[in-house]
Every structure is written in C-alpha cells, then in structure tokens.
Amino acid sequence: MPTRLSNYFLRTLREDPAEAEVVGHKLLVRAGYIRRQAPGVFAWLPLGLRVKARIEAVIRQEMTNAGAHEVHFPALLPREPYELSGRWDEYGDNLFRLQDRKGSDMLLAPTHEEVFTLLVKDLYSSYKDLPLAIYQIQDKYRDEARPRAGLLRGREFTMKDAYTFDYTDAGLDVSYQKQRDAYERIFTRLGLEYVIVQADAGAMGGSRSEEFLHPTPVGEDTFVRSAGGYAANVEAFHTIAPEPVPFDSLPDAVVHDTPDTPTIQTLVDKANAEHPRADGREWTAADTLKNVVLALVGLDGSRELVIVGLPGDREVDPKRAEVAFGPAEVEAATEADFAKHPGLVKGYIGPWSTDGSVLGEESATGIRYLLDPRVSVGTEWITGANAEGKHVFGLVAGRDFEGDGTVEVANVREGDPAPDGSGPVELARGMEIGHVFQLGRKYAEVLGLKVLDENGKLVTVTMGSYGIGVTRILAIIAELNNDEKGLIWPPAVAPFDVHVIATGKDPAILEVAEGVVAGLEESGQDVLFDDRPKLSPGVKFADAELIGVPTIVIVGRDAVEGFAELWDRRSGERTKVAIADLADALKA
Amino acid sequence: MPTRLSNYFLRTLREDPAEAEVVGHKLLVRAGYIRRQAPGVFAWLPLGLRVKARIEAVIRQEMTNAGAHEVHFPALLPREPYELSGRWDEYGDNLFRLQDRKGSDMLLAPTHEEVFTLLVKDLYSSYKDLPLAIYQIQDKYRDEARPRAGLLRGREFTMKDAYTFDYTDAGLDVSYQKQRDAYERIFTRLGLEYVIVQADAGAMGGSRSEEFLHPTPVGEDTFVRSAGGYAANVEAFHTIAPEPVPFDSLPDAVVHDTPDTPTIQTLVDKANAEHPRADGREWTAADTLKNVVLALVGLDGSRELVIVGLPGDREVDPKRAEVAFGPAEVEAATEADFAKHPGLVKGYIGPWSTDGSVLGEESATGIRYLLDPRVSVGTEWITGANAEGKHVFGLVAGRDFEGDGTVEVANVREGDPAPDGSGPVELARGMEIGHVFQLGRKYAEVLGLKVLDENGKLVTVTMGSYGIGVTRILAIIAELNNDEKGLIWPPAVAPFDVHVIATGKDPAILEVAEGVVAGLEESGQDVLFDDRPKLSPGVKFADAELIGVPTIVIVGRDAVEGFAELWDRRSGERTKVAIADLADALKA
Structure with a gap:
C-alpha cells in the first residue's frame, strides 16, 4: 500500500522554526520529520x-x-x-x-x-x-x-x-x-x-x-x-619531547628588569631591544616560559591549584586540559586563589627566584608544577623571576628548575610533528x-x-x-544533504524510494497516477503518493523538494499519452520517460 | 542465517528465580527471555x-x-x-x-x-x-x-x-x-x-x-x-433503582432498644426475635440500612468525611468507591475523624434521630450523606437511631430522611440484575x-x-x-501458554518457527542437521538451531521444552537414513518424518 499525502500525518512549514539553529534541523522541522517537546527532547x-x-x-x-x-x-x-x-x-x-x-x-x-x-x-x-x-x-x-x-x-x-x-x-x-x-x-x-x-x-x-x-x-x-x-x-x-641537551656549558641565568611587559609580545620586544641574544637570533614567544595558574575542582567540591609551564607561543587548550585533569573540572584561578598564595607574584610567576625554588610540591608555595613536554632537560627560557617587574633569562630546565611531571594541555598547531613520525599535522x-x-x-x-x-x-x-x-x-x-529547497536524502536512508506527484485536477491523470504507483509498489519500491486533489503543481513540487525523497515522478498532462517525468532531486534533472519503462528507469 | 545455540546469548536456569511470583514470569526468567534490573524494571x-x-x-x-x-x-x-x-x-x-x-x-x-x-x-x-x-x-x-x-x-x-x-x-x-x-x-x-x-x-x-x-x-x-x-x-x-413507592399508607417509624447488636446479623436476629414483622416475613440484612463513614483525601491533602447509606447485605467495594470519589483517595474514617464529630454515635449512626436530621449537608452534623440507588423513595429501613443502643424501625426514605445524592459504591453480586434488562449477572x-x-x-x-x-x-x-x-x-x-516443562508459544508470537536439535556427537548427524536447517530456512522458516556439540540429548530436550518454540525437529540416529522426528511442543506428540518431507509437514 502506498502512503497517500491526502491522508498522512504531515504538515510542511514555509517558515523556519524559531528554535532551530542549524540548517538540517530547520529542514527536519519544516518538512515534518520532528517536533521539539522540550529543550533537546523531540517527538518523531x-x-x-x-x-x-x-x-x-x-x-x-x-x-x-x-x-x-x-x-x-x-x-x-x-x-x-x-x-x-x-x-x-x-x-x-x-x-x-x-x-x-x-x-x-x-x-x-x-x-x-x-x-x-x-x-x-x-x-x-x-x-x-x-x-x-x-x-x-x-x-x-x-x-x-x-x-x-x-x-x-x-x-x-x-x-x-x-x-x-x-x-x-x-x-x-x-x-x-x-x-x-x-x-x-x-x-x-x-x-x-x-x-x-x-x-x-x-x-x-x-x-x-x-x-x-x-x-x-x-x-x-x-x-x-x-x-x-x-x-x-x-x-x-601527543607531543614529541625533544631529546635532553647537556647543559654543562650553558651560561648562568640572569635576572633583568622588565617593567611594563604585560604580554608575551611586549616581553619579547623588550628582550630583543635590551638583551639581544649573543648569536644574533631574535627572541620569539617560543623562547619564553609561560606559567598558567589553574584551579582543579574535584567531584567532592575540593579545589586544588596547579601551575602549568608551557612555551609562550602556546595556549592552554580547554579540551586537552579536561582530559589531563579529569574527572576534576578545570577553571582559571581567581583573585581569591591568588590571595591565598602571596608567594605568587602575578604577571611575573616563574619556577625560580633568587631565593630558590618557587613552584612545585617541594617548593616555597607547595603548588604542583607541571611542564609541557617541550620544556625538556637542557632547554633555556625567559620566564618570570617571581618579583615585580623582573624576568630571568637563560633559565635552564633540569639545571635551574624542575617540574613535578609533564602535562599535555598546550594547544596543537598546524605543522606540529605527528607523534608517529609521519610528518607535520594539519x-x-x-x-x-x-x-x-x-x-x-x-x-x-x-x-x-x-x-x-x-x-x-x-x-x-x-x-x-x-x-x-x-x-x-x-x-x-x-x-549534509540539502539545498535551499529542502532535504535530499541518500537512497539508503530516504523515508521512501519514490515520491509520485499527480498534477492537475483531471481524473484521467489521477487514474494513470494510481496505475503508476501500483506498478512501482509491485516492483518493490516504497512509494509516497501526492494524490491531494486541490493543490497546485507548484505547492506539490515545493513539498516534494522540501521532503527530499531522492527520486520524484511527475504524472501530468503527458500521462494520457503514456509519459511521465522522472525528477532527480539532487541534480534537479528532469527526464521524460515512458510510463512503461519507469520501473526499469528507477532501478538504473 | 539460523540462530545457533552454540553461539547465542542465552543461559537457561533449572531453578525458579527468587523474585518471581507467577508461573509465566518464572518461565520467562528461567528460559532466558528477561532479567530483572530493579522492582518492576526489566532487561530484554x-x-x-x-x-x-x-x-x-x-x-x-x-x-x-x-x-x-x-x-x-x-x-x-x-x-x-x-x-x-x-x-x-x-x-x-x-x-x-x-x-x-x-x-x-x-x-x-x-x-x-x-x-x-x-x-x-x-x-x-x-x-x-x-x-x-x-x-x-x-x-x-x-x-x-x-x-x-x-x-x-x-x-x-x-x-x-x-x-x-x-x-x-x-x-x-x-x-x-x-x-x-x-x-x-x-x-x-x-x-x-x-x-x-x-x-x-x-x-x-x-x-x-x-x-x-x-x-x-x-x-x-x-x-x-x-x-x-x-x-x-x-x-x-450500574444498579437499577427501584421505582418510587407511595408512602402515604406506611406506618410511622418506631425507635426500639437494641443493645448488644454489634453486627448486622445480631441486629437482624434481635429484630426477628423482639420486633417481628406484622406480615410474618423474616427481617434480613437487606432490610437494614448501613451507614459507612468514609474519609476522602484530596490531591491537596484535604480530608472530607462522607457517609454512604447502603443495604446491610452489601459492602463498600473499594474499586467502585475509587471511581465514585476519584481523584480523591478513599480511606476508612479514623478515631480522630469521629472525635471531631461528637454528633455521630458509633455503631448506631443513622440519618435521623428523635431530634431531627442527623446526616446530610443541611443537618446537625453537616456531613454529606450519599445513598445507594436501592435506598429509593418509599423504601423502609431498620437503621441506627443515632443514640447508644437504639435503632429505628420503619424509617422511610423520602419521608423521614433524604440523602444529598446517590452513589454507586456497593459491591456487585451474582444474580444482581443487569442494568440493560438482559437478566441476572454472574x-x-x-x-x-x-x-x-x-x-x-x-x-x-x-x-x-x-x-x-x-x-x-x-x-x-x-x-x-x-x-x-x-x-x-x-x-x-x-x-496462559505453558506446562510444567516450560513455555509453549502460540506460533504467531513464538521467538522462532522451528527449534532444530542435533543429538549425539556423530559429525554425520550434525552434517545432516545443517542440511535440515538450511532447507527449513530456505522454505521461509525462522530456525533456532541447537548445534551445541557437547551436551546430552536430555539437556537439549529440556532446554527446548523450556524455551517453548512450538515445533521441534530432532535430528538423531535415524538422520543418516533420511529421517527426523517432528515434536509438537504443545501436544507432546512425536512423529517420524522423512527429512525430504519436513518443510511440507511444517506447513501443514
């Protein structure tokens, strides 16, 4: 039995529903597939x-x-x-x-x-x-x-x-x-x-x-x-950690005055202007070590501060942080958090000060300090000296400071090397x-x-x-499957195989259409039949395009001469086909 | 593809599950159809x-x-x-x-x-x-x-x-x-x-x-x-209400002392012994009017007392009361309820006392009083006189008392007349x-x-x-469909059409059985195939009886000669059938 639109629980809408944000959802509502019952809850x-x-x-x-x-x-x-x-x-x-x-x-x-x-x-x-x-x-x-x-x-x-x-x-x-x-x-x-x-x-x-x-x-x-x-x-x-570098020959770290360097870029500019590198290479953000204070909120409501050290040209990626610290939730540290830790000099936080270790479980602050894998043994960094207006240059990981472990929270970027050695990633x-x-x-x-x-x-x-x-x-x-007119279902999941439209009010046409539908059903096709007697062809075509059955058959004026139109919803192509050949044409 | 028991998610139980109360449920659990997850919540x-x-x-x-x-x-x-x-x-x-x-x-x-x-x-x-x-x-x-x-x-x-x-x-x-x-x-x-x-x-x-x-x-x-x-x-x-009876010629009601009549039966006995009817007919419980105090608990927690008057040979049917008073819940009145209504003399409650009306919205107590349809105009009753140790005889409905309406809460009994006049009900x-x-x-x-x-x-x-x-x-x-061995599904809802059992460890038998199964599937039967190699025929038979597929085919020693046994699960009848004729025999 074909499904007849004259008697089907369907009402298409010409306007987009107010609650719909994405095109597929708009069309599913407009074409009569679903209706919202509550936020995120739908009727079919x-x-x-x-x-x-x-x-x-x-x-x-x-x-x-x-x-x-x-x-x-x-x-x-x-x-x-x-x-x-x-x-x-x-x-x-x-x-x-x-x-x-x-x-x-x-x-x-x-x-x-x-x-x-x-x-x-x-x-x-x-x-x-x-x-x-x-x-x-x-x-x-x-x-x-x-x-x-x-x-x-x-x-x-x-x-x-x-x-x-x-x-x-x-x-x-x-x-x-x-x-x-x-x-x-x-x-x-x-x-x-x-x-x-x-x-x-x-x-x-x-x-x-x-x-x-x-x-x-x-x-x-x-x-x-x-x-x-x-x-x-x-x-x-996963980030590939650089091989450790021997640091015996590296110069000692030096503290410089760096007032008015609220951002990484201002720090890099000042470093290049006032403390250029001996070999002439420019300092970049990747030479700085940024120390970000995070608060981990446990399931029991507990709140632990942790500091992650990562190159200045990277950000903390919230999704990677969620994985690294889950099931705890990760938040930015608040003023209240800082107030409990006067040992942290905001804007100049670093793992080391002239008084010794500042960060880490064994340090003055006692806050866990986790390092990006790139901060490997022997790498040199410009980082906060934990004193207002001061940074330390040439601070060497593994020599001058250590973390309590590594952590993968830095964002991934185009060109980063794939961990399996298969080249840069996009x-x-x-x-x-x-x-x-x-x-x-x-x-x-x-x-x-x-x-x-x-x-x-x-x-x-x-x-x-x-x-x-x-x-x-x-x-x-x-x-993924739509255009400005409506949905375009792939045949494997379409609600029907064929959508047959009888146009006009001529009873002879409707009779031919009934025969076409019966023939298609017999050949194993699941048919949606637009047999509504009082609607214009334009309304029927618009509904067919909105509903999105992939193949549409129009039975119209040529019907009495034995011809119908085969309409491919995706390409929009319409072909005149002898009704006798329809079933074969559909299988092709 | 047949479903093979050697590889099916199924474990039958020999013992009844502890939580099962009725036979069908026991068998559904034992035969591996469902498992309880929480009270009243099941996995399939x-x-x-x-x-x-x-x-x-x-x-x-x-x-x-x-x-x-x-x-x-x-x-x-x-x-x-x-x-x-x-x-x-x-x-x-x-x-x-x-x-x-x-x-x-x-x-x-x-x-x-x-x-x-x-x-x-x-x-x-x-x-x-x-x-x-x-x-x-x-x-x-x-x-x-x-x-x-x-x-x-x-x-x-x-x-x-x-x-x-x-x-x-x-x-x-x-x-x-x-x-x-x-x-x-x-x-x-x-x-x-x-x-x-x-x-x-x-x-x-x-x-x-x-x-x-x-x-x-x-x-x-x-x-x-x-x-x-x-x-x-x-x-x-619905109870047929008797036609109203003219009460002009009925005698006046009389109050009698009726101490020690805690039950309807004792009251009836005393009435027959001390106050026999003039015409010699015995008093029965149906001549007494019983007044039952109910408490209606509303959805908002409100509590209203109501009294229903019904013949003494009837009880309040809780389901009928639920319908009559819903959505309020119906409870028996408590001592606390009575304490609030000193006008009600427990054990002797009646609609009337020598002081006037006792029950009803306009009465001394103000409690709504609803009457069984049998308490129709002109009917005479023995009922409580609302005074300790006293009943009133010949109290006439419509003359001496009235209700605030009728109510259908009395139990229905064998022999009551059907409301459509089609005779007594069972x-x-x-x-x-x-x-x-x-x-x-x-x-x-x-x-x-x-x-x-x-x-x-x-x-x-x-x-x-x-x-x-x-x-x-x-x-x-x-x-409804089981015996002491297990379930017996009607063919229309059976999980499979046929349950084929290969008995013994002879690879030749298993090979014949594979052929039988393939043939049955080809003829359109949905087959459950017990191909488990290490189990005894007895265990396989017991499982087949427990699972309850209506038709069982046993492929055993006669298989190599071309015969199988057709076992009707419901009748228990086993018939030797040529394997070549199996598909036809199953259709019959």
Whole structure:
C-alpha cells in the first residue's frame, strides 16, 4: 500500500522554526520529520520515524554480521551499579537523577556499561562462553548544559551501544577489530565519509579508543592528521619531547628588569631591544616560559591549584586540559586563589627566584608544577623571576628548575610533528559519528565479572564498548544533504524510494497516477503518493523538494499519452520517460 | 542465517528465580527471555526481544489497516501540559517526577494524551485534516506502589497508545469503532480470547469506555456478565433503582432498644426475635440500612468525611468507591475523624434521630450523606437511631430522611440484575489486555485544540484514546501458554518457527542437521538451531521444552537414513518424518 499525502500525518512549514539553529534541523522541522517537546527532547513524526528505522536496520544488519546479539535495557536504572563504577558522581549535572516513591535513587541511563557487565556476570561463568558481543538500540538521556543544534546534541537520543566480553587481551583486540570493521561498513552503507582518529580513552577508563569523525568544516570537533596517515582528535594528540641537551656549558641565568611587559609580545620586544641574544637570533614567544595558574575542582567540591609551564607561543587548550585533569573540572584561578598564595607574584610567576625554588610540591608555595613536554632537560627560557617587574633569562630546565611531571594541555598547531613520525599535522574539523573503546578490565573489576579460564582459574573479563548515535547520525545526514529547497536524502536512508506527484485536477491523470504507483509498489519500491486533489503543481513540487525523497515522478498532462517525468532531486534533472519503462528507469 | 545455540546469548536456569511470583514470569526468567534490573524494571534478552517484536509487528499491521499513522514521543516530558490537564497532581505517587539541571520540572510519561493533543494543535487547523488516528509503540513509566507479577505490572512497560481526532461526535463514534475493530483483529491474531466489557470512563474524563479482558480465573480484575450479552467491569456496573413507592399508607417509624447488636446479623436476629414483622416475613440484612463513614483525601491533602447509606447485605467495594470519589483517595474514617464529630454515635449512626436530621449537608452534623440507588423513595429501613443502643424501625426514605445524592459504591453480586434488562449477572475474573476510551473534548478544551469547521467556525476537537500493553500482553501469553516443562508459544508470537536439535556427537548427524536447517530456512522458516556439540540429548530436550518454540525437529540416529522426528511442543506428540518431507509437514 502506498502512503497517500491526502491522508498522512504531515504538515510542511514555509517558515523556519524559531528554535532551530542549524540548517538540517530547520529542514527536519519544516518538512515534518520532528517536533521539539522540550529543550533537546523531540517527538518523531511519521516521516522521521521512517528514516530512523532505515538507519537502525542498517546498523542491526551489520551488528548481526559482526556476530553481536541484540538485547534491550531499560532507561530507568537503580543507582547502585553506577555508584560502584563511580559514574553516579562523575557524570555530575549531566545525569538525570530521580527518586522513586520509596525514596530509592534512580537514574536515566546515559550509557550502559555497568548493567551490561552485571548481566553477563549473571548469565556466564566460563571462558567457553566468550567471546561475546551484545548490543542494543535504545533511548538514552544526558542532561546537557546547552542542548543545541536539534538532534545533534539532544538530552534524549537514540544510541546503538555494543559491548564485547573477552578473557584475554588478544581476544579483546579481535572483538574490537570486528566492531571497528562493522562501523566502517555501516558508515559506508549510510554514505557517510569518515576518518578514524585516535581518541583519548581515559574518561572511560580504557586503554585504546578511536573516534569515527565525518570531516566537515562545520564540525564541532577538531582533529589533526598528517600526510603520512596519522589522525587523532586534539585530546589524544601527543607531543614529541625533544631529546635532553647537556647543559654543562650553558651560561648562568640572569635576572633583568622588565617593567611594563604585560604580554608575551611586549616581553619579547623588550628582550630583543635590551638583551639581544649573543648569536644574533631574535627572541620569539617560543623562547619564553609561560606559567598558567589553574584551579582543579574535584567531584567532592575540593579545589586544588596547579601551575602549568608551557612555551609562550602556546595556549592552554580547554579540551586537552579536561582530559589531563579529569574527572576534576578545570577553571582559571581567581583573585581569591591568588590571595591565598602571596608567594605568587602575578604577571611575573616563574619556577625560580633568587631565593630558590618557587613552584612545585617541594617548593616555597607547595603548588604542583607541571611542564609541557617541550620544556625538556637542557632547554633555556625567559620566564618570570617571581618579583615585580623582573624576568630571568637563560633559565635552564633540569639545571635551574624542575617540574613535578609533564602535562599535555598546550594547544596543537598546524605543522606540529605527528607523534608517529609521519610528518607535520594539519588541523581539520569533523562531527563525531561513532566511538569505539577498549575498556579493559575497569568495569569487570569493579563489578566482579570473572570467568574460569582453561586452567580453572578465575580471571577478570576484559571489555570493549562501541557507540553510534542513531538520531545524531540522522541529524548529520540531514545537515549534509540539502539545498535551499529542502532535504535530499541518500537512497539508503530516504523515508521512501519514490515520491509520485499527480498534477492537475483531471481524473484521467489521477487514474494513470494510481496505475503508476501500483506498478512501482509491485516492483518493490516504497512509494509516497501526492494524490491531494486541490493543490497546485507548484505547492506539490515545493513539498516534494522540501521532503527530499531522492527520486520524484511527475504524472501530468503527458500521462494520457503514456509519459511521465522522472525528477532527480539532487541534480534537479528532469527526464521524460515512458510510463512503461519507469520501473526499469528507477532501478538504473 | 539460523540462530545457533552454540553461539547465542542465552543461559537457561533449572531453578525458579527468587523474585518471581507467577508461573509465566518464572518461565520467562528461567528460559532466558528477561532479567530483572530493579522492582518492576526489566532487561530484554535476545529471545524476549524477538517475541516482543512479533507482537509489535501484529499491532503495527492492524494499526496501519485501521488507517493510523505511527509517531514516537519521548518518555521525558515537561511538566506544563500535564499541569494544564491536572494530571501532574492527579497521578499522585504513580508519576515519576524529576528536575533537570536548571530546576525545570519534568516527568516520565505514563500516557501521552496531552502531548498528542498539542502536536495535532501544532500541525492541524481545519476540519479537512480530520479524522486523524496516530499511535506510537513506546516505553512508559508508572511508579506502581507494588510492582508485581513480573511484566504484568511493571514500572517501565511498553505500550501501544493510539489517539483519534474528530470534529463531530458522530466522527468520534466512527473512529472509536475502527480502533475497537482493530483490537478485535489484534487479539484474535495473537490467539488471546477476549471479552469486551463496559468500563468507567470517568478517570480519563471521557464519555464511553470499554475494556478488553481475557477471561481467566487467575485474572486480577472482576467483571460481570449476563446471559443476555451484558458485560461490564465492576466499576462500570450500574444498579437499577427501584421505582418510587407511595408512602402515604406506611406506618410511622418506631425507635426500639437494641443493645448488644454489634453486627448486622445480631441486629437482624434481635429484630426477628423482639420486633417481628406484622406480615410474618423474616427481617434480613437487606432490610437494614448501613451507614459507612468514609474519609476522602484530596490531591491537596484535604480530608472530607462522607457517609454512604447502603443495604446491610452489601459492602463498600473499594474499586467502585475509587471511581465514585476519584481523584480523591478513599480511606476508612479514623478515631480522630469521629472525635471531631461528637454528633455521630458509633455503631448506631443513622440519618435521623428523635431530634431531627442527623446526616446530610443541611443537618446537625453537616456531613454529606450519599445513598445507594436501592435506598429509593418509599423504601423502609431498620437503621441506627443515632443514640447508644437504639435503632429505628420503619424509617422511610423520602419521608423521614433524604440523602444529598446517590452513589454507586456497593459491591456487585451474582444474580444482581443487569442494568440493560438482559437478566441476572454472574461474576467472572479476567486480565485487562486493552482499553478504548472516548475522551471527548476534555483534553482539547484544556489545551485549546480547535479547528475551523465547514462554516468557518472554530470548534473544539473530540478525541479517543486506545491502549494495549505490549509487554503486559507478552506476559499474559506466557502465563496462559505453558506446562510444567516450560513455555509453549502460540506460533504467531513464538521467538522462532522451528527449534532444530542435533543429538549425539556423530559429525554425520550434525552434517545432516545443517542440511535440515538450511532447507527449513530456505522454505521461509525462522530456525533456532541447537548445534551445541557437547551436551546430552536430555539437556537439549529440556532446554527446548523450556524455551517453548512450538515445533521441534530432532535430528538423531535415524538422520543418516533420511529421517527426523517432528515434536509438537504443545501436544507432546512425536512423529517420524522423512527429512525430504519436513518443510511440507511444517506447513501443514
């Protein structure tokens, strides 16, 4: 049975909805696919449900091909498992928490590692049961601080989350690769170009992690890649530390008066003007050591100051800092923080003063001091002398000062060398479309998932976790496939295969159109039939362009002579085709 | 591809799970269909998901046949629409409420009338758009006080909820009938016997309502039916009020001393012994008027006393009282309540005393007094004289006392006359499997859903609401289809069509079995294949009986001669069949 527009729950809008920020979202609302219910929470209209179902079908097929079994967990879960894993607290405000009528704490699950682990613990007990891959397609909840861009970052969203279980590291590698391969097939089938980038696995407690990003200039994520094949998101990028340099022959550090140098650039200018380098090379910002005071706010509300030393031509990248210091939140130090540490001379902070070490756990201030990897042994720096209006020149790392460790928070720049030696990186932007993690044994350990191995010994299971945001992918596809007239669905996910339009009020035309629709349905096409008798062709064409079914068939004046028009929504090309040849033409 | 038990996420249990109360639930857990996550909250394992998907497919097909369009709403919704309809409060503790990070009140929806109404208001504006039927299959939440019987009464459950929209009462009747017909087809296809009973529409604010009940002695609902075709649940049963009797010739009421009559029976005995009726007929409990003091607790916590007068041979039925007084909750009056009303003489409460009227809004106590319909004008009663140790005889309704109205809270009994004159009713028990409501204009009025009619006049839309509990139906089917060995699925909802068992360790048998499975799959059967190499036939048979696929094929020693055994799970009958004839035998 075709779906008839004369009797379909649909109303297209000519105006952009007020709440929509991005083009894909505007079109999904205007073309009658979704409607907003609350910030980041949407209802699905019939057209939208169809596209969602087609994406889910592709994912299910490839999960089955990868040997994964489908299960389904509730969204509403008890607190306990998430308490054991620490995520009840770690999720902070992002978790929807509630109490039932008896006062028991519950949550709306943002992801399900804990309960999948417990389920396998409940059912399985032997290495013979493994490997195991199970997945669900399910509605998840995350109380985003700023839900935005429609389905791209919602508070309720549909995810395919899969989990693998192995009892050896080698087994996990195989399971991980299978899921990774399935993801490649899924995105290829959905027509979504992707780049696989190394990602930080820290937050999930794991050892290896990769993101599938769709490269696009409007992407919200930044990633780096080299011509030699390296790709990583900025959080996962590792800086190559320079080899240590012997410093026996380096001159002693000298303190200079440097009043009126509020910025790195004014300091560099003064240095070049008043204290030029002996060899004539100009000082640059990269020769200065900038010491940035950060406050780390723990889950328990505790507040710790930490100072990071990095070259003056770099900034602290908030996302890299989040990874480096998570789960604590990173804030800039406040006046109140400084007031508690009179030993820090604002604007002139440095690791050293004429009185000795200033920064570091063993120092006068006792504040932890972490260094960018570029501040390696034997490197010389211009940095604050920890005295008003004074900087020290030629301060040598490893000789004059030491950090309490290194930290990767400096921003990554075009031209930085890829850590695998594959050459300089370029920066690009992308949208996350999938994420695969080797979780390792974190959840199994905490929740006690062990099996007997070949020798009858209890061993802790090692896990993987693999996610695709179904509704997010739908939004991305809409965002990438449209023009000023409306949506243009790739055939693999289109709500219908063909959109047949009967034009005019001539009953003869409508009769031919009915025959065309019946013939197309018989040949296996899913047809949306615009049989509305009272609308002008212009209105029908505009709706067809807005809705975005990839192939449109116009049955009009030539119908009685046996001809229709085949209209390719993407190219805009219209071709006159004999109705008898329509089914074949559509298959071509 | 067949599903292979050697590699399937399944573990059957030999022991009943501790938390299971009813047989169907025990078997669903033991056979690996579901696992409990929290009270009334379950995870679905692969077998369970399959059965659920088949039930949903039947429902979807019949909804499409009824012209309904599928949509999908979020479970997480804002408070406002439910505030406007009054249900934010009315649901009381049954509603899961929560706040988001910004402090906005939200809820997990127990049903979606409000937001469907608003969606249609958003999209439609003309009578030409109607009639409309839209539905969803979606996970709902209700914080039951006592979640029990597994999926039968869960706190998270899957429902098909449909809503119809019309602009005339006649249109609503047609839409209602279409949904009702679809329900009949659905239950017939699912093999679920049903009775359609009149139900109370009050709680949903509507005008007509029917329940589909599966009649079974273990049902949790009581309904009444007459041989003449009347059927209703007890909440909806209406008592025929006797015709008024002229009371001019009735004698005056007389007060008698009736000490030591703590029960109706002792009062009746004393009356017969000391004050026999003139005409010799014995007094019975039906001649006494019992006055029961109830406390109505409002949504706002208010507490109002009300007294109901009903024949002494009847009890207050809590479910009927709930309907009569809802949304207020009904409690028995406490000592504290009595203490506030010294005018009530406990054990001897009556509407009248020698000092005048005692009960009723205009009376000495001021307490609202509601009468059973049987207490009609001209009926004579023995009732409390509102004085310690005294009853009044021959008190005539309409002459000596009046109520503030009638109320239907007395229990219904076998033999009571059906209100439609179709004869005496019998009581039976059943399980609710569906519910259809004519909501009328309640939600449309509150939420402002109007359309322009043929004359360009704005008219308020009239609605219907139609629900089937998908997971509840699954539980009922499991409850009804099993034996001491395990589940026995009706073919329409079985997780697989055939369960093929290869017995023994002979590779030749396994090879034949592989061929059998491939052949069955080719003939369109969905096959579960027990290919586990190391298990005994006994273990495999026990698992097959527990899992409950209706047809089992055993490929054993005769396999190499070309024979298999066809095992009907329900009858237990086993037949030797030539493997070449298997596909045909299965179709038969």
